[in-house]
Amino acid sequence: MIVGIDLGTTNSLIAAFGKDKPVLIQNAVGDFLTPSAVHNNRKNGILVGQAALDLLTTEPQNTAARFKRRMGTNGVLQIGRDQFLPEELSAFVLKSLKADAEKELGETIEDAVISVPAYFNDIQRKATIAAAQIAGFNVRRLINEPTAAALAYGLHAKENESTFLVVDLGGGTFDVTILEMFSGVMEVRASAGDAFLGGEDFTDCICSYFLKSLGYEEDGLPNADHARLRALAEKIKQQLSSSPTANGVFVREGTEYPLTISRTLFEELTEKLTRRIRLPIQRAISDAQLTPAQIDRIILVGGATRMPVISNLMTKLFKRFPEFDLNPDHVVALGAAVQAGLLERHKALEEMVMTDVCPFTLGHDISRILSGPNDLETGIFAPLIERNTTVPVSRSHIITPLRPGGRHLAIDIYQGEAPYVKDNIKIGSYNVPIPYNPKECENVDIRFTYDTSGVLEVLGTVVSTGVVSKLIIERTPGQMSPQEIKQRFTALERIKIHPRDEIKNAALIARLNAEYENTLGQQRQSISDWLVTFEIALKTHDKREIEAARKAVEEHLQFLSGSNAFE
Ligand code: ADP
């Protein structure tokens, strides 16, 4: 069985293709969404999901979130007493989803389709594959998130022919994709996006505003207080999606600070971010050679599209209302499972075909000789695969070294749309060995192959000898070698993971601790009492007693949050 996984910045989900449709799988606490957060506690082991997210506010030093944004950067994160790469943290999330699927499906799961933002670059894609391998997965395909969303919608399509625009604003990334559908064939026409723009940036704006209004510098609060203020900013941001003003109380050192913000002010503070959303939309439309009027359906995906500013922007640009038929939190995982079904040649999907594109231009650097051998213009970008070419694609051209007598030809690979490489993203450095020839320049044929997962392979062929070398990245920060992946896989196998059947209890304790820090007075006293009662129940090691106590506390909590006592 192949599963489909949405490995998000904020939330991750896993699904499988059932009898005739994709089906989401629940995690250990009974939710479809598993927060992409990891808590490291040597005593109890690694904890993933909602419990870890709650612990982020009470034990920020032992907890990590939003690490997808750092995938492929080589940055090590200190969590508790250990250090982890972002790939390893993602691997913990993937491992936990894997355990959920294995429990539900009753078999060992290895094969997976994993979704990535369309605008993820080669390094970020390879980092995602590395994370999956560390978690024990065999990645059958990476699928672009908006493409996955369109697959899920395509399965439900009533009309036979239409042009879709998918806008996916998640926690950390933004993608726009235009697709055409005709009799079961779905074809991506263009994708554009911003791999560093998401709902989290909107939360940061509110957090900065609150810091300022409380009289603190940007980094003026201790970690734990900052984490709590940010969690409050997140809650308030979500409230603003359904009401014109939102407020909350920030508790610090026994004092309550009421905070409030209006939607109008929020939209003013985040105007710069909203402006960044327009650009990729315009580019995708012009690349697809369409006009806004030719778009039949607008589909919003990703939690952050719940902000009214996004649907208003779409309505203004396209003069029609966007669709929300499928849950924007679920649709990418469902689509990844449809892709899994397609790879399994599932009978229910016989009529369906999907093609995708490479959303950005890939090329390398060259130099040009101007008036003489010492007068060079360097760092010019030479595109080889142009953006929005249908994948898989393979393109090559011949390049000539500047002078004879070299033993290597060095090329740097870049992704981007700027004429000079300094303004594009470097994704690797390569060295093609060439035979020593003091008299003549040895020409080299450079071939880029971009596969259906959006992963790039580069080959260099010396024209005179026909010797082909598969180019290995020499100096890319953040790229893991196969040996390193293996090492990390073995290392992770040894790390203690919190027992799955105790996750519900751990999650409840994390939640109670977070609520305790957030409240004062009578409420705080009640929470403390429940915490103690629950800890006592845990000590009995009696499953039934523990479950009864957990249910009782959960009901109390629900009652309190239902009566808005925590707002
Ligand atoms: P990812 O795919 O990156 O994990 P999601 O699609 O789960 O992201 O979206 C997460 C983002 O959506 C977060 O930034 C979160 O704050 C935001 N979000 C969720 N619900 C709302 C809401 N009601 N209003 C505004 N933003 C929301």
Ligand code: MG
């Ligand atoms: Mg997402």
